Amino acid sequence: MRKIVVGVMGPGEKAKENDLRNAYELGQLIAQQGWALLTGGRNVGVMDAANKGAKAGNGLTVGILPNDNQDGISQAVDIAIFTDMGNARNNINVLSSDVVIACGMGAGTASEIALALKGKKKVILLTDDKESQVFFQKISPESVYVVDNVVHAIATIKAIL
């Protein structure tokens, strides 16, 4: 039977220290709930940190890679999906997640939030970036949740599920 999948999206190379810490803890807490973790699968930034956290929590990790091979894959990914679709794979990331959490902000992350909202998904923003909070809550007030820590994020996922 299908497992619940929680997607953690966020910057790669440009992730901030705080985003990485949140991503790691989110990964760990998601794993402890018995949910599978889904990320963009690369060995940098929020993706890598969340995967490592989930493995520390004995979870199952799914990585949706932009390329067609293992170059640049997070070593903490269990199931790798090689799309060879570049950033178009961002739509698969969000469609395959029961809930999407954005941990940090950037162009790629913004595309995932927007695609999630377009696809009628609920999105949790874990970021102190005020402009993105204001923007996405205006775009889709009923589907965007702003939280300020990982415990609140997990509680929000439970409420949504």
Add this chain to the structure above:
Amino acid sequence: MRKIVVGVMGPGEKAKENDLRNAYELGQLIAQQGWALLTGGRNVGVMDAANKGAKAGNGLTVGILPNDNQDGISQAVDIAIFTDMGNARNNINVLSSDVVIACGMGAGTASEIALALKGKKKVILLTDDKESQVFFQKISPESVYVVDNVVHAIATIKAIL
């Protein structure tokens, strides 16, 4: 030899009256420059208006459709590309455009802007939505241009090209 392609992105069913008028005029002016117009190809909103404007200007129109057949296609599309990829086709829209203009705002349009910026494209915002101007200029200050009318938009395209 490859034609210059200008992409006009914007809301479908939820487009505002002003966005539709701008889209029509943009389509017409783009055609008059000899550029091809690229849109999401549907028979609603900004897509349809821009295509109609381009045909009024004797231009060539390319529609990148989300589905696999002609249902819902703008009658003003000359070349239809059927992707059957839903919103993942938004990435193709922006990668295939030499410059992207967002005419209005919504979740789909936001995904196109974000994917364009992720793909190192220049994006022109023709919208009075202040939150989106602030948000995207913060994401990518060097690649986002805010304009307030279609003539300014065309001049900005020329400067970029």
Add this chain to the structure above:
Amino acid sequence: MRKIVVGVMGPGEKAKENDLRNAYELGQLIAQQGWALLTGGRNVGVMDAANKGAKAGNGLTVGILPNDNQDGISQAVDIAIFTDMGNARNNINVLSSDVVIACGMGAGTASEIALALKGKKKVILLTDDKESQVFFQKISPESVYVVDNVVHAIATIKAIL
């Protein structure tokens, strides 16, 4: 660390009785090797049978779905990847598989074999369809393996890995 993923491809609604039996047994044997099973994820034909076999063998099953929601998903899929890409997802199926086994034949299966060969993957044909054996071995003699039973298929996978 990334799990080994074996892809089992084959017809949906038009699968033959023998293909279904082979698919079920393949799923079971793949699971018993500790490999993850990857299929197109639908609740019909070879996909469904292979997933059920893998679950009978206590395996992990990954389904790469053509649509964007759970309609028509095999109940034996653990991890569902919703692509909303129709048959273009066939390329993801094969790129994400360490080895591809075709169990039966049809237009969709043929596309997966051809995409696998184009992507430099090894393909095992478990089918008594002579024309497909001849055709694909001519296309790519060094990458196509013809087997006539599931035990031989598993041995061939081991040799390839």
Add this chain to the structure above:
Amino acid sequence: MRKIVVGVMGPGEKAKENDLRNAYELGQLIAQQGWALLTGGRNVGVMDAANKGAKAGNGLTVGILPNDNQDGISQAVDIAIFTDMGNARNNINVLSSDVVIACGMGAGTASEIALALKGKKKVILLTDDKESQVFFQKISPESVYVVDNVVHAIATIKAIL
């Protein structure tokens, strides 16, 4: 109004001399009918030859590229669609073609034929490769047409349209 689009598919680097000659002539004849030509858009093999033929016939050429930029694009492509999807773009090639002609054979071409048949498209085989004729006619007898010269191919397109 939407133009009729004829897709010419065939090998890239490995195209035979005869395939190239056929592709050039097909491109020219397609253009003379007023149809748009669609190919995979690269500057090699059947794609490049067909595009050059179409331009010699004053036609309009559409190239659906596997990558995200102009590297490797046929100079005879008018409208370039950059998918960044690798071989998954083969599905777009066939869905966007009113009729598909395969000119020569190889793994990529085979994937396009199979995806076309899966997508309920008519496919014309212009190849002396007997194994592929037999294979695809068995897969989909009602949708595959075998021809042995370009004039016959054009007549078959007209009959289909």
